[in-house]
Amino acid sequence: xxxxxxxxxxxxxxxxxxxxxxxxxxxxxxxxxxxxxxxxxxxxxxxxxxxxxxxxxxxxxxxxxxxxxxxxxxxxxxxxxxxxxxxxxxxxxxxxxxxxxxxxxxxxxxxxxxxxxxxxxxxxxxxxxxxxxxxxxxxxxxxxxxxxxxxxxxxxxxxxxxxxxxxxxxxxxxxxxxxxxxxxxxxxxxxxxxxxxxxxxxxxxxxxxxxxxxxxxxxxxxxxxxxxxxxxxxxxxxxxxxxxxxxxxxxxxxxxxxxxxxxxxxxxxxxxxxxxxxxxxxxxxxxxxxxxxxxxxxxxxxxxxxxxxxxxxxxxxxxxxxxxxxxxxxxxxxxxxxxxxxxxxxxxxxxxxxxxxxxxxxxxxxxxxxxxxxxxxx
Amino acid sequence: xxxxxxxxxxxxxxxxxxxxxxxxxxxxxxxxxxxxxxxxxxxxxxxxxxxxxxxxxxxxxxxxxxxxxxxxxxxxxxxxxxxxxxxxxxxxxxxxxxxxxxxxxxxxxxxxxxxxxxxxxxxxxxxxxxxxxxxxxxxxxxxxxxxxxxxxxxxxxxxxxxxxxxxxxxxxxxxxxxxxxxxxxxxxxxxxxxxxxxxxxxxxxxxxxxxxxxxxxxxxxxxxxxxxxxxxxxxxxxxxxxxxxxxxxxxxxxxxxxxxxxxxxxxxxxxxxxxxxxxxxxxxxxxxxxxxxxxxxxxxxxxxxxxxxxxxxxxxxxxxxxxxxxxxxxxxxxxxxxxxxxxxxxxxxxxxxxxxxxxxxxxxxxxxxxxxxxxxxxxxxxxxxxxxxxxxxxxxxxxxxxxxxxxxxxxxxxxxxxxxxxxxxxxxxxxxxxxxxxxxxxxxxxxxxxxxxxxxxxxxxxxxxxxxxxxxxxxxxxxxxxxxxxxxxxxxxxxxxxxxxxxx
Numbered sequence: 001x002x003x004x005x006x007x008x009x010x011x012x013x014x015x016x017x018x019x020x021x022x023x024x025x026x027x028x029x030x031x032x033x034x035x036x037x038x039x040x041x042x043x044x045x046x047x048x049x050x051x052x053x054x055x056x057x058x059x060x061x062x063x064x065x066x067x068x069x070x071x072x073x074x075x076x077x078x079x080x081x082x083x084x085x086x087x088x089x090x091x092x093x094x095x096x097x098x099x100x101x102x103x104x105x106x107x108x109x110x111x112x113x114x115x116x117x118x119x120x121x122x123x124x125x126x127x128x129x130x131x132x133x134x135x136x137x138x139x140x141x142x143x144x145x146x147x148x149x150x151x152x153x154x155x156x157x158x159x160x161x162x163x164x165x166x167x168x169x170x171x172x173x174x175x176x177x178x179x180x181x182x183x184x185x186x187x188x189x190x191x192x193x194x195x196x197x198x199x200x201x202x203x204x205x206x207x208x209x210x211x212x213x214x215x216x217x218x219x220x221x222x223x224x225x226x227x228x229x230x231x232x233x234x235x236x237x238x239x240x241x242x243x244x245x246x247x248x249x250x251x252x253x254x255x256x257x258x259x260x261x262x263x264x265x266x267x268x269x270x271x272x273x274x275x276x277x278x279x280x281x282x283x284x285x286x287x288x289x290x291x292x293x294x295x296x297x298x299x300x301x302x303x304x305x306x307x308x309x310x311x312x313x314x315x316x317x318x319x320x321x322x323x324x325x326x327x328x329x330x331x332x333x334x335x336x337x338x339x340x341x342x343x344x345x346x347x348x349x350x351x352x353x354x355x356x357x358x359x360x361x362x363x364x365x366x367x368x369x370x371x372x373x374x375x376x377x378x
Numbered sequence: 379x380x381x382x383x384x385x386x387x388x389x390x391x392x393x394x395x396x397x398x399x400x401x402x403x404x405x406x407x408x409x410x411x412x413x414x415x416x417x418x419x420x421x422x423x424x425x426x427x428x429x430x431x432x433x434x435x436x437x438x439x440x441x442x443x444x445x446x447x448x449x450x451x452x453x454x455x456x457x458x459x460x461x462x463x464x465x466x467x468x469x470x471x472x473x474x475x476x477x478x479x480x481x482x483x484x485x486x487x488x489x490x491x492x493x494x495x496x497x498x499x500x501x502x503x504x505x506x507x508x509x510x511x512x513x514x515x516x517x518x519x520x521x522x523x524x525x526x527x528x529x530x531x532x533x534x535x536x537x538x539x540x541x542x543x544x545x546x547x548x549x550x551x552x553x554x555x556x557x558x559x560x561x562x563x564x565x566x567x568x569x570x571x572x573x574x575x576x577x578x579x580x581x582x583x584x585x586x587x588x589x590x591x592x593x594x595x596x597x598x599x600x601x602x603x604x605x606x607x608x609x610x611x612x613x614x615x616x617x618x619x620x621x622x623x624x625x626x627x628x629x630x631x632x633x634x635x636x637x638x639x640x641x642x643x644x645x646x647x648x649x650x651x652x653x654x655x656x657x658x659x660x661x662x663x664x665x666x667x668x669x670x671x672x673x674x675x676x677x678x679x680x681x682x683x684x685x686x687x688x689x690x691x692x693x694x695x696x697x698x699x700x701x702x703x704x705x706x707x708x709x710x711x712x713x714x715x716x717x718x719x720x721x722x723x724x725x726x727x728x729x730x731x732x733x734x735x736x737x738x739x740x741x742x743x744x745x746x747x748x749x750x751x752x753x754x755x756x757x758x759x760x761x762x763x764x765x766x767x768x769x770x771x772x773x774x775x776x777x778x779x780x781x782x783x784x785x786x787x788x789x790x791x792x793x794x795x796x797x798x799x800x801x802x803x804x805x806x807x808x809x810x811x812x813x814x815x816x817x818x819x820x821x822x823x824x825x826x827x828x829x830x831x832x833x834x835x836x837x838x839x840x841x842x843x844x845x846x847x848x849x850x851x852x853x854x855x856x857x858x859x860x861x862x863x864x865x866x867x868x869x870x871x872x873x874x875x876x877x878x879x880x881x882x
Contacts, residue, residue, distance in 0.1 A: 047870060234767060236752075236753055237752055238750050238751055238752060239738055239739045239743070239744050239749070239750060239751075240732070240750070241751060242734075242738050243738070243739075245724075246724055246725070246727075246735065246738075249724045249725070249726055250720075250723070250724050250725070252720050252721050253720070253721055253722060253723060253724055253735065255681060255703065256679070256681060256703065256715060256721045256722065256735070256736070257703075257711070257735040257736040258702065258703040258704030258705075258707055258736050339699065348409075
């Protein structure tokens with residue numbers, strides 16, 4: 001008999017794999033109907049991600065925020081919560097990182113020669129400023145995620161509604177602050193002033209000679225990998241993770257086991273928000289060095305897809321994030337080099353993947369024949 | 379009436395029915411007995427068209443028939459009453475009964491006509507069900523008769539009843555059996571699935587015994603007895619009686635003082651209850667389910683928010699009314715919950731993770747600085763200990779709890795709670811859905827725990843179980859303790875009367 005653990009692993013890998021393949025088949029048919037060659041299109045879509053250094057560099061750069069948001073959604077999900085608010089959490093977090101980078105980095109917001117719009121509180125040295133910026137990002141995300149957790153724990157209001165609502169509030173709030181307090185007067189773009197150079201984190205090109213520094217892949221990617229390890233250890237190796245998972249699996253049983261469900265809900269949402277907030281580190285400290293309004297390419301929402309495809313496991317999330325990053329990168333090339341197909345094909349493929357992942361039941365029948373499904377109850 | 383020939387059904391690697399053959403004579407009551415997972419429900423679901431057999435055939439009145447869906451079964455005059463009622467609570471009896479077989483044309487539902495017809499059928503079998511009553515206002519026994527009516531209304535000649543007495547009081551069981559006998563007199567054929575041997579002997583004409591998916595015996599009820607049936611079911615000799623020496627009660631462990639519990643709707647679930655449980659004795663609580671037992675046990679385990687509770691709970695003389703669930707476990711209060719799937723287990727987690735539920739935050743489950751990291755070795759040792767001491771099968775700590783049979787899941791929970799070790803054991807429905815072999819085992823373990831000096835508070839809907847195990851027996855009705863009886867001297871009828879509000 002094959003070991004139960006092995007069969008489980010096989011199932012965990014097989015379902016997402018089938019979903020992806022099925023999505024590509026359906027997508028191929030659509031491409032064919034539109035009038036392009038599916039093979040050529042897919043070659044562009046996927047192939048363009050593997051060139052060195054640009055393909056791989058950019059793909060990993062795109063994957064970074066998706067790993068964070070994927071982990072964020074996964075942690076909440078393991079506690080039985082659906083965090084649709086990663087988008088709002090990462091906006092608040094990115095702004096918080098920029099805010100610290102400006103206000104504590106000695107940056108005066110002013111047009112050249114013009115009066116100061118905003119003056120700094122302090123000019124901290126790098127060793128303090130940089131960690132402070134990171135903590136600000138995670139902390140702001142954790143608070144923004146913790147609020148719906150608190151509301152659910154205290155009043156039982158549903159986290160889905162509250163996280164969605166907080167998304168709107170977050171976007172409006174940071175836009176307001178950017179527009180009226182942190183934008184350089186006269187700047188036509190909705191963005192803050194630049195943060196202090198002391199708050200920058202290094203691009204990986206600095207350490208890898210073959211990788212040019214113009215590619216924005218930065219240390220945040222390393223942090224993303226560490227975050228995967230952190231989530232794994234937290235969830236499966238600590239008593240706190242045990243309590244989060246127990247609550248997610250069966251709140252009644254968790255309660256019976258002396259676990260405070262309310263505490264777990266707040267904790268899981270805060271951790272989730274903190275992870276989503278780490279997107280701000282990649283974006284502000286590692287890439288643009290300022291808060292840029294509307295920067296997120298729906299990272300928070302794609303994170304839900306990443307978590308779903310990655311089966312809410314850090315390893316799965318990492319792989320799924322890379323896959324979606326490949327599509328994001330390839331979409332640009334599909335747009336440019338095919339006759340009819342636009343980069344919207346990426347959204348379509350993402351959508352179909354999710355439909356197939358969600359429709360897991362569809363594959364149960366055929367898979368049961370090969371003895372891969374759970375045994376039916378007698 | 380109906381005959382199963384070589385019915386075989388496989389679920390994945392499990393052979394649920396292995397060449398099952400038996401026949402039921404028209405106008406008889408036929409019992410099918412067997413432990414959980416013996417395949418009796420599967421066989422009946424095949425007969426009712428829920429599943430299709432992999433091979434074998436079903437004969438109705440001597441002719442081979444294809445039954446692919448419940449619709450086919452109904453058309454052939456087969457009706458089934460499930461263990462869990464399938465009734466729409468806010469609707470009336472008539473509306474429920476016509477559901478799926480609505481009279482009148484598509485536009486207008488002729489409920490008056492239906493009600494008249496239902497009344498006729500009800501009178502014929504003396505079911506005394508009012509077609510215009512709303513389901514949620516009916517007692518469980520009445521709801522069951524609605525289920526019977528549903529089948530009779532569709533002109534069922536053969537009724538399949540899946541564990542019909544599980545939810546009834548002793549009196550209701552008697553009434554129910556009287557109805558079944560009347561139905562037999564009117565020429566109906568009845569198949570009754572059960573695991574209560576006393577009921578098999580009381581009601582059936584013939585018995586089919588199943589074990590591991592096979593039929594191991596077809597006997598006439600008049601020519602057998604409980605011991606033989608039990609032996610056939612389990613495959614070995616089974617001790618049906620609980621053997622226990624007299625209790626030697628020690629100091630009071632639990633004192634419940636004027637305890638009242640209200641529900642979220644403000645209604646009293648438990649009303650001014652006071653009692654004591656001493657070390658080394660088993661105090662049983664008998665009562666029809668839903669009379670406050672659940673709330674009592676949950677309140678004692680610290681699972682009901684303080685706002686809903688008044689009165690005092692003292693543990694070893696100290697007030698424990700405000701202690702939370704974790705604190706109570708630390709004090710030595712173990713709890714085997716009534717619903718193991720809802721409360722007791724993380725079904726998708728491993729046996730190892732399930733054996734540390736409630737003690738997962740302290741040694742030996744954790745290690746390292748601050749006791750944060752789960753100690754896999756410590757957890758494994760504890761799990762293996764529980765598996766060994768409580769004979770959990772299969773003995774694989776990595777298996778998800780879901781993969782275990784009901785009896786083994788229950789042994790796992792009991793093992794986990796006994797391992798605390800407890801000074802007080804709160805145990806609710808310890809053998810619900812558990813096979814005979816495991817029941818015997820669990821009963822022995824509870825008695826052994828008592829003899830080791832533990833106080834035990836036992837709640838069970840099985841009257842035989844509470845009377846056999848308890849040293850003292852309290853009867854609960856409508857949230858109040860209505861009396862204490864001596865389990866050795868009392869009769870089922872006396873308890874039954876008290877359970878339903880009458881005085882003994």
